[in-house]
Amino acid sequence: MIDLRSDTLTQPTKRMRQAIFEATVGDDVYGEDPTINQLEELAAEMLGKEDALFVTSGTQGNQLAVLGYCSPGDEIIVESESHIFFYEGGAISALAGVQPRVIKGIKGAMDPKEVKSAVRSEDIHFPDTSLICLENTHNRSGGSIVSTENMKEIFEVAKQASIPVHIDGARLFNAAVASNKKVTDYTQYCDSVQVCLSKGLGSPVGSLLAGNKELIQKARKWRKRLGGGLRQAGFLAASGIISLTEMVDRLAEDHEKALRLADAIEEINGLSLKNRPDTNIVIVNIEKTHKSNEEFLNDLKREGVLAVSFGEGQIRLTTHYDVSFEDIEQAISALKKIV
Ligand SMILES: Cc1ncc(COP(=O)(O)O)c(C=O)c1O
Numbered sequence: 001m002i003d004l005r006s007d008t009l010t011q012p013t014k015r016m017r018q019a020i021f022e023a024t025v026g027d028d029v030y031g032e033d034p035t036i037n038q039l040e041e042l043a044a045e046m047l048g049k050e051d052a053l054f055v056t057s058g059t060q061g062n063q064l065a066v067l068g069y070c071s072p073g074d075e076i077i078v079e080s081e082s083h084i085f086f087y088e089g090g091a092i093s094a095l096a097g098v099q100p101r102v103i104k105g106i107k108g109a110m111d112p113k114e115v116k117s118a119v120r121s122e123d124i125h126f127p128d129t130s131l132i133c134l135e136n137t138h139n140r141s142g143g144s145i146v147s148t149e150n151m152k153e154i155f156e157v158a159k160q161a162s163i164p165v166h167i168d169g170a171r172l173f174n175a176a177v178a179s180n181k182k183v184t185d186y187t188q189y190c191d192s193v194q195v196c197l198s199k200g201l202g203s204p205v206g207s208l209l210a211g212n213k214e215l216i217q218k219a220r221k222w223r224k225r226l227g228g229g230l231r232q233a234g235f236l237a238a239s240g241i242i243s244l245t246e247m248v249d250r251l252a253e254d255h256e257k258a259l260r261l262a263d264a265i266e267e268i269n270g271l272s273l274k275n276r277p278d279t280n281i282v283i284v285n286i287e288k289t290h291k292s293n294e295e296f297l298n299d300l301k302r303e304g305v306l307a308v309s310f311g312e313g314q315i316r317l318t319t320h321y322d323v324s325f326e327d328i329e330q331a332i333s334a335l336k337k338i339v
Pocket of ligand 1: 139
């Protein structure tokens, strides 16, 4: 089966399995896991922040940032199709007790002017705006890159209003590699960032939240409160170190595969792209095939290819380490055949 459902489906590489096997571990709740400590130091340095925390998932990393910055009754500015708003089970309200102020972006990028006017002024009737969240790359826009220029403008708005900025950077390394920039070119415009190790970077589990020492200390406490204080988790961190040191540059290959898929899909009568992929996610409009998403995905599965439904009349294909260039050619043949 050629599995294009998500880049979370990658299996740990041989190097990761070896590193997991050989990892030196300790009790991380006591701060005594040397491999976790090494991963956190490495992440803080790579992301250009004072400190970092290993967390169980991207969702946990995002939520710890919200919990760390906000108080119940606050309002946070989010993009209308961002993961934090769309896919995290209402956690910002359920856990942190904050309400979202939603702005519709263009390919995930919010207009800085709209962000500015969404910041609440001091008024007895208003909630306090306590956080601005960005997502880069933006999943629901098809892995599109939010430009450093856009981020800079929003960061300036935020600084003028003394509001922190958090990036959901589940796939921020994809943005950096695809735009030929350093990841710190992006993270200089945020106060905190969450990056996933278990997506294109191939690790089995984990994400990192990076920010200043005060935020990370708060996040550490919230992680423990939420039952996320892990013990000999250095086994997972060992793989995370491989992700950060050996798996970043190769993301370029995943982007190439996505472009190959996109080029071929543009040539198939009945299919069209939502937009040309910037990175590793291809969103395909299937409406003209007159098949439901379910029918289309079942037909594709019968041809040995898995994809996911992505809103009415749309499916998502995501390239990753475990899908070869040959697999992409096979997936293209399958798409042609079923259409
Ligand atoms: C943009 C984005 N943020 C956050 C997450 C959440 O990551 P996790 O599944 O590790 O909680 C995802 C997962 O797909 C994502 O695409």
